[in-house]
Amino acid sequence: MKEHLFSAHEIRLPNEFSIDNACLTYRNVNLLELVKKHGTPLKFTVLPSITHKIKIMKDYFKLAFDVNNYKGKYRYYYCTKSSHFNHVLKTVLLSDVGIEISSACDTELISSLTKTGQIPPDTQIICNGYKTEDYLTGIFKLMCDKRCTVLPIVDSKGELEHYIEQSKRLTNISIGIRLNMSYISSYARESRFGLFPEDILYHYKTSIHGKDNLKLTTLHFFNDKGIENTDSYWTTLAEVVHFYCYLKKINPCLTTLDIGGGMPFKDNLNHNPNISELIFRIVSTIKDICTLEEVDEPDIITEFGKYTVAESTGTLFKILERKKGNERDWAIIDGSFITHLPDTWAIKQNYPVLPVNNLESDLIPYTLGGITCDSADFFPNNGDAESIMLPDTNEEQFVAFFHTGAYQEALSGFGGINHCLIPAPKHIIIDENEVKEITISTFSEKQSSQNMLAILGYQ
Known part of the structure; x- marks a missing residue:
C-alpha cells in the first residue's frame, strides 16, 4: 500500500x-x-515499541560481535533526558539496560526507583554532564547506597579532583573521562566538553595511577552530529580508538569505550537508516585498530535516548x-x-x-x-x-x-x-x-x- x-x-x-x-x-x-x-x-x-527498539539494537551488536569475533561485551544504556516519564523508565528497565543521567535531580530519581525496587540491584548508572555541587552530592549518595553500580564520567579537572578526594573515604571508585573532540582535525566544531588527550594522560599519571581506590575504567566520547555513515565520523572514531589503545597500554584498568548516543531514528517514513551496517562498521573498526595496536578490544557502551523512545x-x-x-x-x-x-x-x-x-x-x-x-x-x-x-x-x-x-x-x-x-x-x-x-x-x-x-x- x-x-x-x-x-x-x-x-x-x-x-x-x-x-x-x-x-x-x-x-x-x-x-x-x-x-x-x-x-x-x-x-x-x-x-512495546520501546522494548522492540532495545532488542533490535542488542541483536545488531551481538551479530556484529559474532561475525568479527569480538571479545568484548556490549551494554545498552538509556539516556533519561530524552524522556523522564515513569512509564518510559519502567519499560526500559525491563530490558536489562543501564541508565545514563545528567543532573542532580536525576540522582534523586534513581534513588527513588531503587528504594521502590523498580531498578534491579546492581543496575549500572552513568553520570554525564557538568557536575554542580548538588549533582556531586547526589552521585556520592548513590555510591554510598551501593544499590547501583555508579560510573561518573569526568567532564572537568575540578570534578576529577572531587573524586580523588572522595577516594580517601570510599573504596573502589571507578570513573570514566570524556574526551574533548576538538583535538581531531576533522572535527567540525570547538567543544566545551571533556578533557584533551594530553590532559587525560597528565591527570592519569599524576592523580590516578597507583591509587588503590580510584580506577579509570572508561573512555567516553560523543560525536555532536551523532552516529552517521560519513567519512568524518569514521575518521573521528578511528582517532578515538587509537587514543584508547594508547591509554590502555599505560592503564591496564581501562576496559570500556563509551561511544555515546546519536543513533538515527526515522524522521520521515522514507528514511530507513541502515543501523545494522553502522553497528557492524563500528565494531569492525574498533576490532581492527585494537588488533593493529595489540590491545584487547574494549567493552562497548552506547547511550541511546532518542533512538529508544522517539518512535x-x-x-x-x-x-x-x-x-x-x-x-x-x-x-x-x-x-x-x-x-x-x-x-x-x-x-x-x-x-x-x-x-x-x-x-x-x-x-x-x-x-x-x-x-x-x-x-x-x-x-x-x-x-x-x-x-x-x-x-x-x-x-x-x-x-x-x-x-x-x-x-x-x-x-x-x-x-x-x-x-x-x-x-x-x-x-x-x-x-x-x-x-x-x-x-x-x-x-x-x-x-x-x-x-x-x-x-x-x-x-
Whole structure:
C-alpha cells in the first residue's frame, strides 16, 4: 500500500501501518477511533515499541560481535533526558539496560526507583554532564547506597579532583573521562566538553595511577552530529580508538569505550537508516585498530535516548479550518507546534506526518499552521519539504505526527505554562497485557485553564 507524505515524496507504509475503511491504523490501533474517544490534541505512547527498539539494537551488536569475533561485551544504556516519564523508565528497565543521567535531580530519581525496587540491584548508572555541587552530592549518595553500580564520567579537572578526594573515604571508585573532540582535525566544531588527550594522560599519571581506590575504567566520547555513515565520523572514531589503545597500554584498568548516543531514528517514513551496517562498521573498526595496536578490544557502551523512545509516541491533531493562500494553502490544527512539538520550531526537526481518515480522497498539499499568533508556528518549516498532503474533502479531518517521543516535554515542560497559554494535550498509554491484547490507559488529561492560572498566581 502506497501513501503520500510530502508533496515531493512517495512512501510505502511500513509494517506497523495499515489502512482500514479509509482510516489509518497504527500498531493495530485505529487512530480515528482513538481521537473520537479521547479528543484532540492527543499524545499516545506505545510501550512495546520501546522494548522492540532495545532488542533490535542488542541483536545488531551481538551479530556484529559474532561475525568479527569480538571479545568484548556490549551494554545498552538509556539516556533519561530524552524522556523522564515513569512509564518510559519502567519499560526500559525491563530490558536489562543501564541508565545514563545528567543532573542532580536525576540522582534523586534513581534513588527513588531503587528504594521502590523498580531498578534491579546492581543496575549500572552513568553520570554525564557538568557536575554542580548538588549533582556531586547526589552521585556520592548513590555510591554510598551501593544499590547501583555508579560510573561518573569526568567532564572537568575540578570534578576529577572531587573524586580523588572522595577516594580517601570510599573504596573502589571507578570513573570514566570524556574526551574533548576538538583535538581531531576533522572535527567540525570547538567543544566545551571533556578533557584533551594530553590532559587525560597528565591527570592519569599524576592523580590516578597507583591509587588503590580510584580506577579509570572508561573512555567516553560523543560525536555532536551523532552516529552517521560519513567519512568524518569514521575518521573521528578511528582517532578515538587509537587514543584508547594508547591509554590502555599505560592503564591496564581501562576496559570500556563509551561511544555515546546519536543513533538515527526515522524522521520521515522514507528514511530507513541502515543501523545494522553502522553497528557492524563500528565494531569492525574498533576490532581492527585494537588488533593493529595489540590491545584487547574494549567493552562497548552506547547511550541511546532518542533512538529508544522517539518512535514509541505519536501526536494527533484535528484540522480546524483550511485557508487559501497566494503561494501555499494552510490547514490550521487545534494545537501549536511551539507548545506540542517544540523541536519542530526550535531545531527544525522533521517528523513523519500522515492523514488519519478520508484516505479514499485525492490528496492535495497544505502547510500546517498552529493556533497561536506566532508567525513561526507552522510545519514543515525546515526547507526540505514544502507541504503536507491531506485529503481533498470537506469532512472532519485528523492528522497524525509520528515518532515524537523524545525531548518534547523536556523542551516545552510538562504541566506548566506554555506559549500563548496553550494547554498540554491529553496523553494516553498503549500497552499489551499477558496475552498480547492491547490495553489503553490515561496518563494525563488535557491541561485545564484553572491549572495554568493557579501556576501563574491567579485565584
